Amino acid sequence: MLNTEAFLERLEILMENNQLNATAFAEKIGVQRSSVSHIISKRNKPSLEFMLKIHEHFEEANLDWLILGGEKTSPPTLTEEQTEVAQTDLFSNKQKEDNAAKSSQSQTNLEAEKVAQIIQIYKDGSFRTFFPKT
Secondary structure, three states: OOOHHHHHHHHHHHHHHOOOOHHHHHHHHOOOHHHHHHHHOOOOOOOHHHHHHHHHHOOOOOHHHHHHOOOOOOOOOOOHHHHHHHHHHHHHHHHHHHHHHHHHHHHHHHHHHOOOOEEEEOOOOOEEEEOOOO
């Protein structure tokens, strides 16, 4: 179970390290200001979605530290080398996804281009059907 007090301490550390107030923090992670306010005031407990949004927008806030805490009093930071590797991996993964999407779309287009039949409809209501040779 989440220790809300400890989570709030980590949240405050994260906000302080990034020089963000509750409003700016909420805007950065894409939630309503009231959501952050209610969590800080202990009215609501943070949801998994809330924590994932924090993790998504703050690379230094890994989920282990954010949820479980630990001995560290500040979020772990990435070394310059780790940051470069992470950015390279992200770029590489994005290229692979784009290529897979293009390949899938090309295959779909080829299948869509295979004509099953052609129907000519005349103004008098009559029609002719043509089937391609296979």
